[in-house]
Amino acid sequence: MVIWIILLLMTAAAVMAVLWPLSRHRALTAEQLDPDTQFYREQIAEIERDRERGVLLASEAEAAKVEAGRRLLRSTGMTADTFAALGEPALRRRRAASALALSVIPIIALALYGAYGSPQLLTHPPKEQAEGQRGSLDLMTAVSQIEAHLAQNPQDGRGWEVVAPVYIRMGRIEDAVKAYEAAVRYLGPSPDRLANYGEVMVLAKDGLVSSEAQRVFEQAVALDSTSPKARYYLAVAAEQDGQFDKAKRAYGELLAASPEGAPWANVVRQRLEGLGAEQSVAGAQENAPQLGADDIARMVSGLAERLETRGGSPDEWARLIRSYAVLGQRDKAKAAVERARQVLAQDDDGVRTIDAMAREMKLIDAGP
Missing domain, CATH: 1.25.40 (Serine Threonine Protein Phosphatase 5, Tetratricopeptide repeat)
Structure with a gap:
């Protein structure tokens, strides 16, 4: 709201800068328009004194004053019409210019701000904007530093394992696959590390559990038979392979072994509901697209x-x-x-x- 008040005040100042000169009333006279006015006025006065002294006849004095008046008009470039124009028509022109300034200047200002400004930034408080920008910059800076370190130390498995989930957050799935692969290579296989590696491989394949990913999950289960992530994706692989009985059995066993409130429990239940407790293999295959997709x-x-x-x-x-x-x-x-x-x-x-x-x-x- 404060920014709009500031913009309103700036617009008002711009309009006043235009209107102030137009609103001043000038009593434009012959004396104000030409510096020679005083000379011709004194000349006319001198002619009048010569007439009073008898140096000039009345007719001669009148003719001399008329000639001095003509020279005055010629020197100023004005005529009687010019002086008339300084009246009501000029006032109308000033009013028209004022109305134009009042309407056009704010419109132009808003149009320019909409085209070249950042009105969308006003939808968030400055504090939130600053925090969001700082968070993005901090993340990018951290990633750049880690990547620079890994370029010099490519065998730092811990560094690859740290940057992999950051890549996922940034949407760099292929880079995450390579990072987890390097982490497994240099740190050695572990149930969690293998499960995370297999999961990102599934993400890279748009949800498909490929043969390679399935082998990774099987290796994770061989190291830890309770690994929930690896067991879940092996069940998904069985479902995708059309082995629906095997998939239902695997989902059920995983759900039964899950602790209360496990974050993956709802997902497993949805998979089981999609397959159907009494559903045949053919029926499961027919209704597979109804799995929330x-x-x-x-x-x-x-x-x-x-x-x-x-x-x-x-x-x-x-x-x-x-x-x-x-x-x-x-x-x-x-x-x-x-x-x-x-x-x-x-x-x-x-x-x-x-x-x-x-x-x-x-x-x-x-x-x-």
């Missing part, structure tokens, strides 16, 4: 329709296949693989991309 299912359907009618790149076909796998629709994923191979038959690199995706999701047997 209706919007995703509609987008996948739209992508499939577009690729079928207008075609698409290998990456788009791979995205469709991955989406079907994440939703648990393995039959559709396999059908999309076959359809992509047909459409991309003339594109050897594209076919290799589709085959690699299908092997990664265990839709086809791994080649030699």
Whole structure:
């Protein structure tokens, strides 16, 4: 609110700077308009004295005063019309200029502020703005310092482990994958470290538990059979592979072993509800898109329709296949693989991309 008061006062000052000169009334006379006025006035007075002394006849004196008056008008560049213009018309012009200044100046000021200013900053208190900016700068500075340190000491596993979750927070998922991979390499495998590494691999694949990620989770469970994160993603992998009975059993065991108030318990319950306690394998597969992902299912359907009618790149076909796998629709994923191979038959690199995706999701047997 204070900033708007300041802007209002600044606008009022600008308007007054324009209106003040226009509002001053000047009694414009011949004496004010030309410095020669005094000379011609004295000349006329001298002519009048000569007439009184008898030096000039009355007619001669009158003619001399008329000539002096003409010279006065010529020297000032004014006529009778000029003096008339200093009256009511000038007043009307001043009023018009005043109205224009009152309306145009504030409008121009607001337009310029909207175009080049930062009105959105007024939606947050200055203290919150300062704290948010300081937090962002501190985070960026810290990350830069860690990266500079790791560039000089690439075998510092602890540094990689510290920066990995920061990368996730910043949305740099691929960098987080590399950081966790380096942490595991230099610090050695541990249940939590492997579970975090596998989780970020899943994030990088848009929710798909790839074969590589599954192996990481299995290694974590081998080191600690109670690792909740690794057990959860192994259950998700079974669900995506179409092994719904195995997935339900794994979810149930994880839920039973979870302490009261465990943060992952609600997510596990939703997965179980999506599969259904009495649901058959076929029914589970049919209803898999209802696992709280209706919007995703509609987008996948739209992508499939577009690729079928207008075609698409290998990456788009791979995205469709991955989406079907994440939703648990393995039959559709396999059908999309076959359809992509047909459409991309003339594109050897594209076919290799589709085959690699299908092997990664265990839709086809791994080649030699």
